[in-house]
Amino acid sequence: MSDSTLEDLGITPGQQFNRSELDNLLTRVNCGSNQLVSSLYLKPGDQSEFMSGRDSSKLPWIERLATLDRKILESETGLIGLSNGDHALVVLPPFPLTNSELFDTWNLQPLHDLLDRPYKVGVVLLRLGRFAVAVYEGDQLISSKTDTRYVKGRHAAGGTSQKRYSRIREGQIKLIYEKTCQAIKDQFTPHLGNIQFVLLGGEKFTLNGLVKKCPALVGLENITLSRRLNVRNPKRDTLESVAVSLKESRLYPII
Known part of the structure; x- marks a missing residue:
């Protein structure tokens, strides 16, 4: 070259x-x-x-x-x-x-x-309907939990039907938040004190909702980095490639 x-x-x-x-x-x-x-x-x-x-x-x-x-x-x-x-x-x-x-x-x-x-990093990936929680040490995935929960799409119609649909959707969102938060607690607790950084990935608004509602994440605010991992589909197969994304740098030329 x-x-x-x-x-x-x-x-x-x-x-x-x-x-x-x-x-x-x-x-x-x-x-x-x-x-x-x-x-x-x-x-x-x-x-x-x-x-x-x-x-x-x-x-x-x-x-x-x-x-x-x-x-x-x-x-x-x-x-x-x-x-x-x-x-x-x-x-x-x-x-x-x-x-x-x-x-x-x-x-x-x-x-x-x-x-x-070899940083020890906690990772939370979330999109409505699917989540993955993992712990990495260096390039190695050492612990993980993935799951799927059906969440209805948005409903455009009005009236009583829309209100009922919205309540169902809100309940489903609440459930996936609870499941994700429990997975964070289960995966991160054995490593507390050793996890140096936490990174989040997935849909922006969904993640914002999780951060507000999950006590396990609130307690990790001081080590949670603001950059977001670009992951379209949080699942077990994705976690192998996430190890590479953890060490991505952003470049700015001054010419």
């Missing part, structure tokens, strides 16, 4: 890459001897202080990062900046960085260390 510059990679802002894809992408970058390179690692909470600094060694990165949306700068997992000549790339890692560092080299080691870490 031929070497490329950051400009040549054709990355769409916000594009997601799993561990293997990210490794392949970054190994293609040609850091020639005539190029000025640097690597920036900012842990969560350090972004604002860095941006307000006046250290001359930080100014090139301050100017680059100032072109990005505030939501990117305030990422809950921190950010990684890689520059090669006049171009740069920002990586939002899947899990929070623990140190802030600035290198005058193309240094991927802290990124690799984070992606290699």
Whole structure:
């Protein structure tokens, strides 16, 4: 595979890459001897202080990062900046960085260390009618529960029939929330104290309802990351591929 510059990679802002894809992408970058390179690692909470600094060694990165949306700068997992000549790339890692560092080299080691870490992660996947709850350690699925519960679709007609239909649907939604919440309790309780992060996936509004109604999730708010796993069909077969999604990073080129 031929070497490329950051400009040549054709990355769409916000594009997601799993561990293997990210490794392949970054190994293609040609850091020639005539190029000025640097690597920036900012842990969560350090972004604002860095941006307000006046250290001359930080100014090139301050100017680059100032072109990005505030939501990117305030990422809950921190950010990684890689520059090669006049171009740069920002990586939002899947899990929070623990140190802030600035290198005058193309240094991927802290990124690799984070992606290699065998985090224990709790996962909740929910769509109306089906749910999956799992615990992963590194790339390994170590515990899971999946189930299906029929939920009626929305009813467009009016009158008494619609009200009766809505009550039935609400009861079915309540039941799947209860079943999912019980599965969360059953799967997560043996690992409490060891689960480092929780990730949710599925339909946005359905998940929001679950978060409000499930005490087991309320107690895990401080380790629940805001990014959502894009899973269309929560079932046992899906859980194998979810292990790859857990380590997806989001990329933003600065050209």
